[in-house]
Amino acid sequence: MSPPASGTTRRPRRDALRNDAIIIDAARAVFAEQGPQASMESIAARAGLGVGTIYRRFAGKEDLLDAIARLFVEEMDAAAADALADPDPARGLDRFIDFVGAFNAEKRRYAAALTERVTSEEVSRRIMEKVERLTRRAVEAGVLAPGTTGRDVEALIVAIRAVVGATAESEPDAWRRFARIHLAGLRAGAPETDR
Amino acid sequence: MSPPASGTTRRPRRDALRNDAIIIDAARAVFAEQGPQASMESIAARAGLGVGTIYRRFAGKEDLLDAIARLFVEEMDAAAADALADPDPARGLDRFIDFVGAFNAEKRRYAAALTERVTSEEVSRRIMEKVERLTRRAVEAGVLAPGTTGRDVEALIVAIRAVVGATAESEPDAWRRFARIHLAGLRAGAPETDR
DNA sequence: ACCGAAAGTGAATGCAGGTTCCGCTTCGGT
């Protein structure tokens, strides 16, 4: 009876910790190729574990998807921070857009499911705050038309996700052209009815 | 024994014909509010019929969705024809874009399911052919930059669908601004890396 | 009004997949 009395939580066993990661990796892989309706069974199989093990770690499929969505946000946030770190506003923006396209290409089969799970959550606010800053910087640098807001860039992100999803098989790079065109529009500014 | 011997098919009973329409209407309504996973049971209930009746008309849920997708194509095609009928290329294009936005706003919950079922089918080719023409006309009129193709407009359609889906609740008109911006980009033309 | 065929009905069936649970295994500390 030496270490156990550690307040409330005791460190989990090493294998348990390892499995945590294994499960999430397997889930990502399987969701990526089968979409969000992939069965828990198939995820367990891919992970080389029994279904029960997944349930020990995650309350259910829902929770598993949530966990992945959280990582998703994390990565997006990191990319935004990265873009913001670029001293050149134009390059930073481009870099971010590039990331969005590539990122969604992998996850195209279940990107929608992830986004639903994240929208309007306080975590995504953290990203939006950065996107907002990224946008403002670009506007000030004259890369985007005055009046362009974070919302506009957010819409572009949503659009890229969709275009990637629709064209990933036949024309893996079609989204680049799309993004380039839209950015040109943002540079030109929306004529009359501005917000 | 007077009329029955009509070659192969005899005219269906009046109520059967009526139900055909009732079922599709009900299905559209239910899918619109619950998405494509709505149960056959709920569709039957909405139609005021038993599930069996639906199965008499449609081979299964899949087939029902297909039938709706076919109508979907029909309507899109009609809208494209309509746009093409406008003597002013710019106005025609705008009109079509407007239609796409409004159309997908209703169906946002199951638009994705419908499109999957249509993509690359010979029917959708009919639409693309018109979109192509619509685009060419606009390019010739100087409304869109030279080099703009039907593909570009197709991508815009996909994008609008997504933006509508993402913002329909909070900002029902956000897609208009998005479309306007993108069209500005198409007018300006994508700089270097063109197709 | 009557009849056979066409339609409609909805309970019963089958199944797919999420979730639970309990016996077995492995870990980590002594």
Add this chain to the structure above:
DNA sequence: ACCGAAGCGGAACCTGCATTCACTTTCGGT
């Protein structure tokens, strides 16, 4: 090497549909 607890496995269980089918109702022609 031994022990209790933490983990794991995966068959059994449950639920929510889609789909079927034996039976009843309605249609339309005579």
